[in-house]
Amino acid sequence: MAITYNEATQIFTLQTAGSTYQMMVGRYNILQHLYYGRKVEGSTMDYLLWSSDSGFSGNPYEAGSDRTFSLDIQPQEYPSAGVGDYRTSCIEVVNPDGTRAADFRYVSHEITAGAYKVTGMPAVYDENGESSTLTILMKDTATGLELVLKYGVFEKEDVITRAAELRNTAKGTISLEKMLSVCLDMGFGEWEMIHFHGRHAMERQMERTPLCHGTVSVGSRRGTSSHHHNPSLILCTPQTTEDAGDCYGMAFVYSSNFLAGAEVDQMGQTRVVMGIHPENFCFRLEPGETFETPQVIMSYSGSGFTQLSHNFHRIISDHICRGKYKYARRPILINNWEATYFNFDEEKILKIASQAADLGIEMLVLDDGWFGKRNDDNSGLGDWYVNLEKLPANLSSLSEKVNAMGMKFGLWFEPEMISEDSDLYRAHPDWALQIPGRKPNRSRFQLVLDMSRQEVRDYLFERMSDILSHAHIDYVKWDMNRSMCDIYSASLPKEKQGEVYHRCMLGVYELLERLTAAFPDLMIEGCSGGGGRFDAAMLYYSPQIWCSDDTDAIERLDIQYGTSFLYPVGAVGSHVSACPNHQTGRITPFATRGVVAMAGSFGYELDLNTLPEEEKEQVKKQVADYKKYYELVHQGDYYRLNAPGDGKEFVAWSFVSADKKQALFNLVITHVRANNKPIFVKLKGLDASAKYRLEDGRVISGSALMNAGISIPSVSGEFRAIQFELKAEE
Structure with missing residues (x-):
């Protein structure tokens, strides 16, 4: 026992x-x-x-x-x-x-x-x-x-x-x-x-x-x-x-x-x-x-x-993970945020969706800016009504048009927040956490809703349910974009103010439980300014979390490395984004961005219409490759083959299937030198007695690959990536 x-x-x-x-x-x-x-x-x-x-x-x-x-x-x-x-x-x-x-x-x-x-x-x-x-x-x-x-x-x-x-x-x-x-x-x-x-x-x-x-x-x-x-x-x-x-x-x-x-x-x-x-x-x-x-x-x-x-x-x-997408394959998505930010209308969104559908992408996610008077990040939070100036035909029409292209449709929410400049705040200022007699600490001109209050949760459930019921929405990105302070709940007596943090968290869990029960086929991706709430509890409601707002592929090597110690790769939301990167200004090859993003739940965060034809062809290949390797990435065993910054000029990792018959090797060059020498990497997790066929036709034993390693030829050019499959011979 x-x-x-x-x-x-x-x-x-x-x-x-x-x-x-x-x-x-x-x-x-x-x-x-x-x-x-x-x-x-x-x-x-x-x-x-x-x-x-x-x-x-x-x-x-x-x-x-x-x-x-x-x-x-x-x-x-x-x-x-x-x-x-x-x-x-x-x-x-x-x-x-x-x-x-x-x-x-x-x-x-x-x-x-x-x-x-x-x-x-x-x-x-x-x-x-x-x-x-x-x-x-x-x-x-x-x-x-x-x-x-x-x-x-x-x-x-x-x-x-x-x-x-x-x-x-x-x-x-x-x-x-x-x-x-x-x-x-x-x-x-x-x-x-x-x-x-x-x-x-x-x-x-x-x-x-x-x-x-x-x-x-x-x-x-x-x-x-x-x-x-x-x-x-x-x-x-x-x-x-x-x-x-x-x-x-x-x-x-x-x-x-x-x-x-x-x-x-x-x-x-x-x-x-x-x-x-x-x-x-x-x-x-x-x-x-x-x-x-x-x-x-x-x-x-x-x-x-x-x-x-x-x-x-x-x-x-x-x-921990639950729901339809615990094991079901999640759609490859395109998020419009880094393509448009707040500056979009239906025509622009449909143009992105049309190009995405042509390239094999399976879902479009409409990010911040679709609701209230939300033209920047200073207003509108809490007013969960469609902005008809941007989307005059409403979300139902937009989702139908996206669905007609063969794609699913997703939507961004930030339910736990309220803008000072919002109809909700003007009607219910007491719903925000703020200390009487003090001016609140501002962060993006938004305050935190008192999620300990039942009426607040009921309002959010009613508004979100209305949106989700009147449009065909398969996915919700649940964001939270500020830290909490000014902790005081108008609904609690003074002797219970020390309970506010915890009661608010219980309120968030209750709202998430109600939504997942009411919409069991809905996939939720957690987000808090990227990875600010990446924990096991949120994975109970959202099988993946947006790993970081930093979409730079080279930066992501460090972020995804640390994340992998305790959290499964399938929990990591990871996208191919534009270059120069919007956070760092770095220029990274399109193929490398794809290899890094495939170490997670895969998608895109850019305007596909601006890509040259060569990169559009790469999108098609990346989409096909990710579908091919999906089970291996999400259900296989993940191996860190070395650590970023360990003195080597590369970062490498691999996925190995449970039966050890298939593996996917990944490597990114992080520093290129003149007169460079070959790279040797020892693989892990293979069947020592099996023979593995590489994509170049070589057949090498698992024992050799794990003990002697494999030689990767010198690669010129900044931040190049190498990815190849290994299959055990029958």
Whole structure:
């Protein structure tokens, strides 16, 4: 069984295909962490625990004269503040009497089949009942507060999920000032932390940092998971590479403020935590009320980062993404944004669509500017009515004309925002988040709607449903183009203002759930100024996310590299855009732009009518190639063959089918030198015993390709790309 409990030793063992997680009900019913790592059989890991009399580390009252047992040095499953553990805590409460302590001890547990749910939030699901859930009840005897720890085990996917729930069973109101989702105490080892930082148009840049005594943390206070720090981390040994070494990944299934980090304590032990950021957070619970944390996905690999990535790719693709387009082939699209920006009418859009249809593209997406008085980004948000000056025949006529060309039709929305210059704001200024008596912080002259309010969500659902029902719309690009601040909800009393961030996020999830239920065939692509909300929770509603507003193919090599560590390639929205690139001014060959964009959900972001005939022919070939390789890209295993900036003059990656009979090799030259030498690349993931035929007719064994590699002839010209298929001989 994936989850077992030994009554004699009081040890819980959680087993996946390649890992073991153990914890025990220790002294004084304290739940102690024992081990998480490479799979072990037939052993209890309580021998790893140790005790010592550590100065200035106090002892539980029950310990009496025994000074060797201290919460300040013991590994725990869910440490709380105020009771003798001075390290990073998971939970901080203010009790009805004003005291600030909670001491949770084990009471009982339950093991059930299937995956647990998290109320009002996305979570890893299990349609076939193959997973298992461990629920552990803890209690603070002084107040009666109950803490429920939830563990989900997806055995074959090598994944464990974590979440927690606090029940106010006290006699008065409590204030919950911090509640994280997970703690992982590592009693020994030297560790490094990998996180993915960035900024708008340069998201998810990998950074690897050795841990030292103290705390290293990243997070967001922006109301989104953010461009600046992705809600994920990897803990690894200094020796870990793509193909060898211990590493642990965590991905937060949440789209708002978060905290993730690691602390090395006085004894050299490492504590890793992740959850909702405690800053600007305070949840009041009346007697009988409950607070649930978002979920964290955890996975371990003993064979390096590639296997860890594959674990996350599978769990997200198969058990987070939902709906028609979870597996169905997504249409190749053309988005008009970089072709027209706000300057368009029906004639211009239809001209782009006509050219796209001739070249084999399958969907046209109408971006920002189709609604309200929206001729720039300073007005109109919230007025979700068609701009009849631009589209006098309405969206229904436009979508019909696009459909008549054999193409699907998609539409851009930014539902969570409101412009000051809008009819909606003039009618309902209280619907915007803003602090009474203060002028709001402006960002594009738009404010954030109070998504915690039911009437706001009802208005958005009504307007979006009306648009989606009266035109044939197959796709929605859901954008969010500013960070949140000026946090105050006119609908909540002053003592609940610390709940606004989280309640707004729950409101966004509720609206998305209503829309996906009402329009089950609709494909949603997430977007927040590009990659500002690229997280597992949004993938629950949108099987792909616009990876970045930076469409420069060479910049995208870094962005897509970092993204690939935890998120599947199919989740990455990636387009061929114009040159010179609109963000960087760089000129990159059209073929290279296509190769880079094929490492994701493929499309175009330019005016096809301006292309020379040679490039239009390349579009036809790229469309045909992407259709040919679609299953390989979306369902195959992804391999990073080297890292951007690792001293080499190229970046290479590949896709390999599950049966290892087909592979697609991709390489982009990033620096051309005079008198250049050939490039040697070792492939990965092939069948060592198979013979592979290359497109040039050569037949080479998988063993040779993986151990000796392949030689790529010197290529002249800036930023050239190479792409070729390998097929196993029958």
